[in-house]
Amino acid sequence: METIRIKYFTDAIEKLDYIEGKSDWIDLRASEEVELKAGEYKMIPLGVAMELPEGYEAHIAPRSSTFKNWGLLQTNSVGVVDGSYCGDNDMWRMPVYATRDTVIHVNDRVAQFRIVENQPKIIFEEVKSLGHADRGGFGSTGVK
Numbered sequence: 001m002e003t004i005r006i007k008y009f010t011d012a013i014e015k016l017d018y019i020e021g022k023s024d025w026i027d028l029r030a031s032e033e034v035e036l037k038a039g040e041y042k043m044i045p046l047g048v049a050m051e052l053p054e055g056y057e058a059h060i061a062p063r064s065s066t067f068k069n070w071g072l073l074q075t076n077s078v079g080v081v082d083g084s085y086c087g088d089n090d091m092w093r094m095p096v097y098a099t100r101d102t103v104i105h106v107n108d109r110v111a112q113f114r115i116v117e118n119q120p121k122i123i124f125e126e127v128k129s130l131g132h133a134d135r136g137g138f139g140s141t142g143v144k
């Protein structure tokens with residue numbers, strides 16, 4: 001079990017909740033009404049700032065129903081919230097592109113997140129050959 005210190009910027013959204021059972025991702029809610037025209041880009045405020053546990057970052061993704069409900073695409077595909085993003089004004093946001101005219105209302109659950117351990121430090125060791133057979137990729141499995 002981990003503890004996350006959280007600051008809410010409004011009382012208008014429900015408090016975040018870890019719900020045991022179906023998924024361990026935690027839903028995030030829009031903290032302001034956001035109206036977008038088709039083709040428009042905006043940031044949806046998520047109304048929270050957090051101090052993540054030491055050694056963790058958070059990943060934000062759309063909910064699987066987000067496109068169906070609002071026609072929204074998350075422009076960065078996955079939002080990465082660094083552990084250092086923990087100041088009193090470091091509110092989480094979701095950058096979105098609207099594929100149709102749409103309105104997101106306060107408290108709508110537009111996104112979800114999980115925390116992920118930071119990767120270890122990496123150094124790159126340059127080689128001429130990696131010394132392994134090619135696996136192939138990009139649809140090569142089963143192709144002769």
Ligand SMILES: O=c1ccn([C@H]2C[C@H](O)[C@@H](COP(=O)(O)OP(=O)(O)OP(=O)(O)O)O2)c(=O)[nH]1
Nearest residue numbers: 060076078079080081082085091092093094095
């Ligand atoms: O979907 C996102 C992505 C990022 N952030 C916040 C948390 C993150 O720690 C900070 C900076 O994000 P990132 O490093 O991905 O942004 P950048 O475009 O590289 O800008 P910066 O120069 O601020 O690092 O913005 C969000 O609220 N939502």
